[in-house]
Amino acid sequence: xxxxxxxxxxxxxxxxPLRIAVVYGRSPLPMRRADQLTVAxxxxxxxxxxxxVDLFAINSGGTPDEAxxxxxxxxCRKVQMFAHDRVxxxxxxxxxxxxxxxxxxxxxxxxxxxxxxxKAVDAGEYDIVYTYYFRSAEITRAIAKKRTGVRPxxxxxxxxxxxxxxxxxxxxAPNWAYxxxxxxxxxxVARYEAEIFRDFDRAVLIGKSDVAEINGTCERxxxxxxxxxxxxxxxxxxxRFRPRDDLPVVPGKLVFSGVMRTPTNVQxxxxxxxxxxxxxxxxxxxxTFDIAGREPSSDVLALGKVxxxxxxxxxxxxxxxxxxxxxxxxSMQAGGGMQNKLIEYLGSGKPVVATSVANEGIGAxxxxxxxxxxEPADFAREVVALLRDPARSAQLGQAARRYIVENxxxxxxxxxxxxxxxxxxxxxx
Numbered sequence: 223x224x225x226x227x228x229x230x231x232x233x234x235x236x237x238x239p240l241r242i243a244v245v246y247g248r249s250p251l252p253m254r255r256a257d258q259l260t261v262a263x264x265x266x267x268x269x270x271x272x273x274x275v276d277l278f279a280i281n282s283g284g285t286p287d288e289a290x291x292x293x294x295x296x297x298c299r300k301v302q303m304f305a306h307d308r309v310x311x312x313x314x315x316x317x318x319x320x321x322x323x324x325x326x327x328x329x330x331x332x333x334x335x336x337x338x339x340x341k342a343v344d345a346g347e348y349d350i351v352y353t354y355y356f357r358s359a360e361i362t363r364a365i366a367k368k369r370t371g372v373r374p375x376x377x378x379x380x381x382x383x384x385x386x387x388x389x390x391x392x393x394x395a396p397n398w399a400y401x402x403x404x405x406x407x408x409x410x411v412a413r414y415e416a417e418i419f420r421d422f423d424r425a426v427l428i429g430k431s432d433v434a435e436i437n438g439t440c441e442r443x444x445x446x447x448x449x450x451x452x453x454x455x456x457x458x459x460x461x462r463f464r465p466r467d468d469l470p471v472v473p474g475k476l477v478f479s480g481v482m483r484t485p486t487n488v489q490x491x492x493x494x495x496x497x498x499x500x501x502x503x504x505x506x507x508x509x510t511f512d513i514a515g516r517e518p519s520s521d522v523l524a525l526g527k528v529x530x531x532x533x534x535x536x537x538x539x540x541x542x543x544x545x546x547x548x549x550x551x552x553s554m555q556a557g558g559g560m561q562n563k564l565i566e567y568l569g570s571g572k573p574v575v576a577t578s579v580a581n582e583g584i585g586a587x588x589x590x591x592x593x594x595x596x597e598p599a600d601f602a603r604e605v606v607a608l609l610r611d612p613a614r615s616a617q618l619g620q621a622a623r624r625y626i627v628e629n630x631x632x633x634x635x636x637x638x639x640x641x642x643x644x645x646x647x648x649x650x651x
Contacts, residue, residue, distance in 0.1 A: 227251070227293050228259075228266040229459040233633050235272035240643060242268060242275045242350045243374070245339060247330035247358045248283030249303060251290035254516065255481060256562040257381075258283055260456050261354055265297050267636040274299045276347070278339050278361075280332050282306040304335045323360070324384075324410040330357040340365060348374040350643050356380045359418050366422045375646040377452070378422040382583070383435035385412045387486075390556030390579070394489045396521065416440045419448050423646050426639070428455045429583045452642040455583065457632030458565040465571035465623060466545040474509040474609060476502075477547035479540045480563050482518035482533075486556045494553040494601075495525045501602035503530055506609055514543040544570045549608050549615065552576035553601065565630050568592065568622035573615040575604045584630075591625045592618065 248255070250262040268275045277294065281303045286294065294301045304310075310332055318328040343351065343365050351374045353362045359378055366376035388408035395401035416439045419425035425448060427433055437447040478494070480487040491513055502509055509530060513522060516536040526533040537543060544550060550567035554577055564584050567574045574592040581594055588594040593608070595601040608615045 226289065228253070228263045229461060229632075231263075231267045231270040231633055231636075233267065233270050233637070235270070236640070238644065239272045239274065240349045240647075241347060242273050242352060242643075243339060243342065243348045244268075244275055244277050244279075244298075245335070245351065245353045245358055245361050246277070246279045247355060249279050249281055249286050249290070249294075250277070251286050251293060252284045254284050255484075256456070257355060259562065263457065263632045264354075264636060264639075265294075267632060267640075269297045271640065276300040276302070276342065278302050278304075278335055280304050280306045280330060280335060282330075302335075302338055304332050304338075306332070310334075318410075322410060322413065324357075324414050325407055326357045326384075326411075327360060327414065330355075331360040336361045336364075343374060346372060349647060350375050350377065352377045352379065353422075354379045354381075356384060356415065356418055359422075363418070363421055375424075375643070375650050376422045377424045377426055377643070377646070378419060379426040379454075380415070380419065380432075380436075381426065381428055383415065383427075383432045383439075385415050385439050386432070386435045387556065391485050391489075394493075394556045396489070396492070400485075412439050413443065416443050416445050419450060422450070423650065424450050424452045424642060426452045426454050426642075429453065429585065431582045452639065454635050454639045454642070455630070456562060456565070457630055457635050458562070458569045458626060460569050460627055460631055462541050463544070463566045463569035465619070466541075469542060469545040471548055472510075472546050473548055474506060475546060475548050476509065476511045476605065477514060477543050477550050478511070478553065478563075479514040479544060479550075479566070482513060482515040482522045482535075486554060487515065488519050488521055489555050490553045491522060491525060493555050494551065495528055495531055497598035498553070498601045498605075499528065499531065501599060502605055505602075505606045509609065512543055512547070514540055541566070541570065544572060547572055549605055550574050551601075551605070552580035554580040564592075565626055569626040569630070571619040571623040573608050573618040574622065575601060575608065577601075586622070586625060590618075591622045 246261050250258050253259045253262050275298045277298045314328045314331045388404050388411050392401050392404035440447050511531045512534055514534045514537050518533050518535050525531050550572045552564050561580050564580055577596050578594050586592050593604045595604045
């Protein structure tokens with residue numbers, strides 16, 4: 223289930239309100255994906271700070287209902303939604319062979335969205351144009367490249383290294399066709415990612431590992447490194463994802479949560495059930511593993527036939543199975559940037575065993591806030607050890623909660639982003 227609307231922001235109004243265009247390849251509501259969650263909370267923050275925000279979005283990722291539309295209209299000064307129909311999809315993908323654009327960029331390049339934004343920019347309506355995800359970069363690229371006259375400052379929220387993300391998906395692909403497609407996409411993404419940030423005033427990335435990955439790509443392709451980075455990660459709702467006294471922990475229960483049609487999540491649970499789960503059950507025969515998340519693929523549903531594994535599918539609120547877990551796991555093998563599920567686990571005060579891939583964007587300390595394990599035998603051993611040591615599990619959970627409250631609230635990260643807006647405006651004056 224998607225939570226209806228974002229939590230309120232604990233911030234007061236800014237003494238320097240801005241006019242901001244937010245450009246996005248989906249509707250922020252309903253919040254079914256991590257990127258929708260982030261954009262919806264960003265809109266909430268900007269509204270709370272008194273900024274005037276116009277949203278230019280493609281109507282994909284779930285159709286907003288009346289309540290969603292009402293919330294968007296209340297939160298934004300103006301909302302323009304553009305149909306993601308077969309005609310526009312075909313036009314976008316047709317650009318790929320001739321332009322060399324990544325498929326995901328072609329898919330989310332919408333001529334109507336671009337024309338409407340350019341008209342508003344030409345009318346001088348914005349101080350900042352904020353493009354969320356590099357797949358929407360072609361919508362704002364011409365605006366960003368303009369170097370004459372009055373223009374807004376432009377931010378491209380690349381968020382993570384898509385080169386790293388697509389390469390890892392290809393490496394962990396379940397079949398030949400999947401592997402070939404993502405191998406091709408990874409090469410297209412590498413060339414695009416090493417160039418696109420140069421056209422914008424600022425490139426927003428989640429963490430230093432993503433900067434390093436993009437710089438590695440630039441070096442391989444003989445191009446200068448990225449030099450306009452703003453680091454801004456996501457946050458978590460620490461009131462929703464919190465320790466719960468009203469929900470008992472189920473002994474021996476492990477939980478993984480996420481959108482279960484996403485390739486990286488599918489690969490993560492397949493790896494865990496195939497390689498780690500038999501080792502855990504050999505030591506703790508009554509252990510159970512719940513996979514919570516909407517739209518489970520056929521590969522995920524098949525895992526429900528394994529003894530002790532339950533595919534919950536869509537649940538009313540993912541914070542509930544997380545609260546009931548004895549241990550939460552994040553067994554990601556592919557992906558980049560940061561894992562929202564991991565900060566949700568940690569914010570809930572749960573003991574967590576995760577791979578280094580899952581933790582690379584979060585930077586939690588191994589052994590203090592969570593346990594990191596990459597090999598199946600190591601992963602299983604750490605899970606079993608925590609199941610047998612409630613005191614150690616409680617200690618990890620308490621440290622995890624403190625770490626999130628101190629470092630990973632939405633407000634903390636968005637205030638840094640806002641400061642980057644002001645700095646860029648002052649430098650460009």
